[in-house]
Amino acid sequence: MLHIKCPHCGMRSQNEFSYGGDASVKRPELGKDISDQDWNNFVYNRKSLRGKHWELWQHLAGCRQWIKVERDTGSHEIFKTLKAEEEIS
Amino acid sequence: MTQSFRLKDIGLINRNKKLSFKFNGKKYYGYEGDSLASALIANGVHLIGRSFKYHRPRGFFGAGVDEPYAIVQLYRNGETEPNIKATEQELFDGLEATSVNCWPSVNFDIGAINNFLRIFLPAGFYYKTFMWPKSFWFKIYEPFIRKAAGLGTVSIKHDKERYEHKYEYCDLLIAGSGPSGLASAYAAAKNGARVILAEDKSRFGGTLLTSEVNIGNKSGKEWADGIISELKEMPNVTVKNRSQVFGYYDHNMLVMSERVSDHLPKTKDFHPKQRLWYIRAKEVLISSGSIERPIVFGNNDTPGVMLSSAAKEYMKVYGVLVGKNPLIFTNNDSGYETAIEFKKNGIDPLILDTRSNPKSEIINEAQDLDIKIKYSYVVVAAQGYKKVKSADIAKISDDKEQLGNIENVKCDCICVSGYWTPTIHLASQSGNKTKFNEEIDAFVPGKSKQNEKTLGAANGIYTLEETLKDSFKIGSEVSKKITNNENKVSFPNVVEKKSSIHDKFWCVPLPKGKNYKRFLDFQNDVAVSDIEIALREGYRSIEHVKRYTTLGMATDQGKTSNLNGLQLVSKIENKVVPAVGHTTFRPPYTPVSIGAIVGREVGKHSKPTRKSPMHSWHEKNNAVFVDAGVWLRPRYYKRGNEDLFEASKREAKNVRTNVGVCDVTTLGKIDIKGPDAAELLNRVYTNAWLKLPVGKARYGVMLREDGIVMDDGTTTRISENHYHMTTTTAQAANVLSHLEYYLQLVWPELNVNVVSSTEQWAGAAIAGPKSRNLLQKLFPNSDVSNEGLPFMGYMEGDLFGVKARIFRISFSGELAYEVNVESNNGNFMWEKIIEVGEQFEIQPYGTEALSTLRIEMGHVAGSELDGRTIPYDNSLEGLLSKKKDFIGKRSLIREAFTAEDRQKVVGVVPLDKKTSIPEGSHLVKDSKAPSPNPKLGYISASCWSVEYDNPFSLAILKDGKNMIGEKLFVMSPLKNKIIPVEIVSSHYVDPKGERVRS
Numbered sequence A: 001m002l003h004i005k006c007p008h009c010g011m012r013s014q015n016e017f018s019y020g021g022d023a024s025v026k027r028p029e030l031g032k033d034i035s036d037q038d039w040n041n042f043v044y045n046r047k048s049l050r051g052k053h054w055e056l057w058q059h060l061a062g063c064r065q066w067i068k069v070e071r072d073t074g075s076h077e078i079f080k081t082l083k084a085e086e087e088i089s
Numbered sequence B: 001m002t003q004s005f006r007l008k009d010i011g012l013i014n015r016n017k018k019l020s021f022k023f024n025g026k027k028y029y030g031y032e033g034d035s036l037a038s039a040l041i042a043n044g045v046h047l048i049g050r051s052f053k054y055h056r057p058r059g060f061f062g063a064g065v066d067e068p069y070a071i072v073q074l075y076r077n078g079e080t081e082p083n084i085k086a087t088e089q090e091l092f093d094g095l096e097a098t099s100v101n102c103w104p105s106v107n108f109d110i111g112a113i114n115n116f117l118r119i120f121l122p123a124g125f126y127y128k129t130f131m132w133p134k135s136f137w138f139k140i141y142e143p144f145i146r147k148a149a150g151l152g153t154v155s156i157k158h159d160k161e162r163y164e165h166k167y168e169y170c171d172l173l174i175a176g177s178g179p180s181g182l183a184s185a186y187a188a189a190k191n192g193a194r195v196i197l198a199e200d201k202s203r204f205g206g207t208l209l210t211s212e213v214n215i216g217n218k219s220g221k222e223w224a225d226g227i228i229s230e231l232k233e234m235p236n237v238t239v240k241n242r243s244q245v246f247g248y249y250d251h252n253m254l255v256m257s258e259r260v261s262d263h264l265p266k267t268k269d270f271h272p273k274q275r276l277w278y279i280r281a282k283e284v285l286i287s288s289g290s291i292e293r294p295i296v297f298g299n300n301d302t303p304g305v306m307l308s309s310a311a312k313e314y315m316k317v318y319g320v321l322v323g324k325n326p327l328i329f330t331n332n333d334s335g336y337e338t339a340i341e342f343k344k345n346g347i348d349p350l351i352l353d354t355r356s357n358p359k360s361e362i363i364n365e366a367q368d369l370d371i372k373i374k375y376s377y378v379v380v381a382a383q384g385y386k387k388v389k390s391a392d393i394a395k396i397s398d399d400k401e402q403l404g405n406i407e408n409v410k411c412d413c414i415c416v417s418g419y420w421t422p423t424i425h426l427a428s429q430s431g432n433k434t435k436f437n438e439e440i441d442a443f444v445p446g447k448s449k450q451n452e453k454t455l456g457a458a459n460g461i462y463t464l465e466e467t468l469k470d471s472f473k474i475g476s477e478v479s480k481k482i483t484n485n486e487n488k489v490s491f492p493n494v495v496e497k498k499s500s501i502h503d504k505f506w507c508v509p510l511p512k513g514k515n516y517k518r519f520l521d522f523q524n525d526v527a528v529s530d531i532e533i534a535l536r537e538g539y540r541s542i543e544h545v546k547r548y549t550t551l552g553m554a555t556d557q558g559k560t561s562n563l564n565g566l567q568l569v570s571k572i573e574n575k576v577v578p579a580v581g582h583t584t585f586r587p588p589y590t591p592v593s594i595g596a597i598v599g600r601e602v603g604k605h606s607k608p609t610r611k612s613p614m615h616s617w618h619e620k621n622n623a624v625f626v627d628a629g630v631w632l633r634p635r636y637y638k639r640g641n642e643d644l645f646e647a648s649k650r651e652a653k654n655v656r657t658n659v660g661v662c663d664v665t666t667l668g669k670i671d672i673k674g675p676d677a678a679e680l681l682n683r684v685y686t687n688a689w690l691k692l693p694v695g696k697a698r699y700g701v702m703l704r705e706d707g708i709v710m711d712d713g714t715t716t717r718i719s720e721n722h723y724h725m726t727t728t729t730a731q732a733a734n735v736l737s738h739l740e741y742y743l744q745l746v747w748p749e750l751n752v753n754v755v756s757s758t759e760q761w762a763g764a765a766i767a768g769p770k771s772r773n774l775l776q777k778l779f780p781n782s783d784v785s786n787e788g789l790p791f792m793g794y795m796e797g798d799l800f801g802v803k804a805r806i807f808r809i810s811f812s813g814e815l816a817y818e819v820n821v822e823s824n825n826g827n828f829m830w831e832k833i834i835e836v837g838e839q840f841e842i843q844p845y846g847t848e849a850l851s852t853l854r855i856e857m858g859h860v861a862g863s864e865l866d867g868r869t870i871p872y873d874n875s876l877e878g879l880l881s882k883k884k885d886f887i888g889k890r891s892l893i894r895e896a897f898t899a900e901d902r903q904k905v906v907g908v909v910p911l912d913k914k915t916s917i918p919e920g921s922h923l924v925k926d927s928k929a930p931s932p933n934p935k936l937g938y939i940s941a942s943c944w945s946v947e948y949d950n951p952f953s954l955a956i957l958k959d960g961k962n963m964i965g966e967k968l969f970v971m972s973p974l975k976n977k978i979i980p981v982e983i984v985s986s987h988y989v990d991p992k993g994e995r996v997r998s
């Protein structure tokens, strides 16, 4: 079970969180034209890579904040966590 | 039978407490403190079971967790449990156990024919032989294999025992209470660290219980006892016996199983049988010790062949002799210690040492005791079938290739020592890449991966002095980093005998013309020849060899077999052992019961149960409940002998003719506040929200980004910047997360807050033509007329002194209202509604009537909004705004979503107007078409229409728009039904929606 540092609450066990996918995906702006390809990339296409990965988690059973977590998907090492509004560096 | 192998005046058992037990139906006696194994050996019982593949007789090989043979079926307090190691099971009064893997009995075993046919059962035999023809598998092969093999029988009864889970945090978790565990725990505890010290066995001390050493002025055992009692007194230390740390997971999370009650005849009241500990440790010290490894020779699986350390443990801990004429076969000094122990207890052993001229203090002591020793000697083969009767021995050349003349010596047991293998399972599980230590011929942990360190024998350190020094130091250093305290502990003086180096010899060559089976893996009957075959057939990776031959699999996970297997592969492949590598160590280290893993999350505890504030009223009024997600909801209120069908029909009919009341507390409710609340709703819902006036409700549908309907519900504007959203019961949590996702990550510029208010409000839906009359009586001071509170209107009211929210919304399709009060007033509201409603013939209705009402009205719900349908499929396309963008809109122009013949919700009526249509049935054009019959759609929801008194269903049907009036067939292969039906509009009752506006 992972141990995730919520930027708001501190170190908490994984079972307080829910996973939210790739944090680098940006939702296209509302009302803007977008190609089928770009839309498909946003909705469906994910890299699912092995290695360092910025991902979203929600501290569901805690502060309910969505956070960004930089995790190695192979080793589960967590390098950094950010608040929702903080940009991935 | 008397305990004829029991020694006097030695051992840690309590001779004042005699216990009786049964093995294979026969009664025996043992003492408190015995293991089942030691008690059986005390009674001279060495035939315990039959081996897995060849059904060869099996005895005892070890004395603990490494035991590969002595697996029994245990009976305790009316329950039975398979796969219990007799070496680990503590004896209790009334214990019963039977052999496994033998049919019809342990002494006469039909499967043993495999032993004589074993030329046909080499590695991969099952894969090769039982594959073809395929049709034979279920009928012939599998039943045969199941009958002839297997390890015990699981109980199919409900397990009455209780299992618990516990979460714990500590500074240091120390796994193993041998010398390294005790020393490091003591040093860390003295520095003030929060320490958990876990011991797998019932007794603390590990090898200190059996070794002849002195620490300070005490014996090893006395020192261990002293440390343990001191640790137990310290408030910052938790000491646990019968507790196996079996798994090392990510981020220093370890799991330990504590056998709380398995050693008792019966679990005490309110105690668990076992407890699973999830321990998050800042630092982990692995002090799991080492396991003696066997030397491979002919027939080395015969009962009576066992590890020399086990023989010593049976003597020193249990006061039991494994034999009265022992042969010790060793490549190092450990065998001498066992021999010396035999001698001290009046037994004359014979030592065969593979080494030609070893010199050490221990060997000197053996010589001084006049113990017979043969140097450069090996056991070629054990003789005897159900028990060792003699051994064929021979001199071996210095290069270990040539055997001299074979001699036969009488013996009743062969105690083997092939040196020691560090128990590196936990270290390896932590991600530590192990390395090969040439000196001890075994793998040891490498660089730490997580916050773990391995101490003592588990790290390949085999002298006590070094182990203690190292462990004190590490315990102190690691804890000091956490607590910033340092209390120096004086290091005790250690007296131990020095050993000489071991002989890197692990397998006795076959003598000319002999074809003895030489076993590597005793539990799975994997012999040297099996590995040779696997390699000859091209298997190279050690992981493949393992799976093909089953080496190191099964319940002992190769604790005694792995290294010898690797030695063999490396020898044949002409590689060094580290180049072959070892198979991955995976948790659990030793079997864990399913009950412990599941914990208390069984039956009704498997998920939380949520109840509405009116629950007790429902109970008192004969409600029959149904699980709705985690909620318990009344399904119907039983009157007299009514069944579900009759009751729900009555309740629904009463809504259509008079008035009914339904508990809708479970609906998800989200409180939305902020100047941008309308904008948020406008983006989340598919229809327009910016112009909804205060005091009005609106129905809305929300999509996922892929265009699939996520949820629906009404949202009401309570005041300028305050909205009350409702969701379906099932989706409440997901919708909240969904809103939080967009507010926090996608549109942080929106000034809105959302919070769940589901539990803050109790809700009652009041539905039926007389509902307004009832409402007027409930709220005499409010104008609830059609003008004062029109359809989709909202107002606040005073319910006999209680503040209430009144929404004019309808799910039933009737004139209807929903009244919400604060939860603590829920029951008051409900009772008032029932009391005042009596004059209007009010009846409560449950979820079944609720479904009937919505189905015949054609209102879609969870069974249509099932995560596979888009708005069009549910005839909700009228709610899609063309003017604005919203979540998921872009996906709706996908080709499949806009196809001319796209599926759509329709109504379905059986032609005979009688036959009920099973939910989940398929719709087909031709009921007699050959299989696979093209499926046009499926029945999503069925009811008995109370309006027309005939069955009615909703279906999602291909090209539903153009299918109204068509005759099709409903097919339910599950219920074996074919029903001719007509497709009608999904709005079966009141298609113009006049009632809700009346």
Ligand SMILES: [Zn+2]
Residues within 6 Å of the ligand: A006, A007, A008, A009, A010, A059, A062, A063, A064, A065
């Ligand atoms: Zn948090």
